[in-house]
Amino acid sequence: MQLEFYKYQGAGNDFVMIDNRSGFFPKEDTQLVAHLCDRRFGIGGDGLILLENDTDTDFKMVYYNSDGNQSSMCGNGGRCLVAFAKDLHVIAGKTTFIATDGLHHASFEDNGLVSLQMIDVPTIEIKKDHTFLNTGSPHHVQMIEDLEHYNIKAEGAAIRYGELYGAAGSNINFVKKIDDTTFRLRTYERGVEDETLACGTGATAVAIAMNATGQTSATAINVNVEGGKLVVSFDKNENGFTNVFLKGPAEFVFKGTIEV
Template sequence: MHKKIKFFKYQGAGNDFILIDNRNGFFDRKNETLIRNFCERRFGIGADGLMLLQDTKNYDFEMIYFNADGREGTMCGNGGRCIVAFARDLGLIQNKTAFLAVDGDHIADIYGPQVNLGMINVSQVTQESDAYILDTGSPHYVKIVEDLKNFPVYEEGYSTRNNNIYGTNGINVNFVEKEGEGYFLRTFERGVENETYACGTGATAAAMAMAIHENIEGDVELPVRVMGGQLYISFHKEGNIFTNVFLKGPATFVFEGEIQSI
């Protein structure tokens, strides 16, 4: 029996997501084929990922995130901001929230179209030749490059993501360059297996890597421009320890509809 599933489409700086209100638990989260088909841009709705908003104790809601390949993923920063906007639009919250995600609890504040999302603390950063490796809810590889506008992000990102070190579990590969008072970032995302217009955990990782690279200490806010817009990352830094981490940027409703399940 085919049934129609109501969905909502949101985007955060060009990182686009399918949102489904699953508080009644009807959606089959184990159906990777269904999720992959929904995210497919030519035969489905089209998105970088899909999220379920679910009930959970002690929090406003729980965020369950799936990559475009249909598999349940690690934390998605732009997705987190979009699901906060979705929860507001559903009337679950007003301008503040505390919710649960795969990497633990998160808080967020909403200022019109901007969502300021609390991220996990980071205390482990390693260097591999000229790159920084860290986990901001998802694992990231951050490399500083020149002429990023013309840099072969797909080719270099694909190569690093699938090499002998990272090929088994995958890693998100970020290329960053200084730009005025901030930075320009492009990201090859695992799970999407391509460059995306934005990556929230990647922007967070890039800002931390640049703060280490430039020996910036204390309370910091760094602007990071991505292909789809402007993000701002703030944190308190002592050495390689980052606390009070926030990712701020737009989270916008695009459209809603119904799609037939399989």
């Protein structure tokens, strides 16, 4: 069949978008999803996202990693899906949608950036050499001084497949402090099994982890990723971290059809 698709990116985190409001897409076909995400034989993307109807919100987000499997929340993917929904005239401005980790609110800034509310983070595991938390997806956060020359793929895979996280694994984030409100981040993403140019839930995890471990007292934090810049803001109180927002670019790249 001829499959119409759209391509979006958020700070270099790129996604194949499909309007599945009619329910035509074979959602259990992991090989098809992996093929569409393949950068040599398919369209290419860090993941694939279906936009679907929902009875209680504006739309539903169904997210697949590039390995073809449905996965946990993707922050940049969520922001790109909001932009996609606006381009399809599903929404006009502010929106509410449902994803695998629950309800999300999003809005467009005057500069075209998309601001997405992430889930609250009530608990964080602070260890001697790393921090672990769930921001819609599981994230290991570890500080590395020589981040520029660090072997992200090898070291990230070693932790992702190591004893810490078992068969489920985790996303692995390596971070360096730039100043009191700015951090540089490089992420190894599970499901992609490689470094990606950006990770929204990872940037969110890093910002919260840096505050929780005393690296910063700021509650609005700039996260410089390989593909651009993201901003994470939150409230910190007795319930943990609430009103968590991820803000950054979400841009249309191209559209087309592919024979599948």
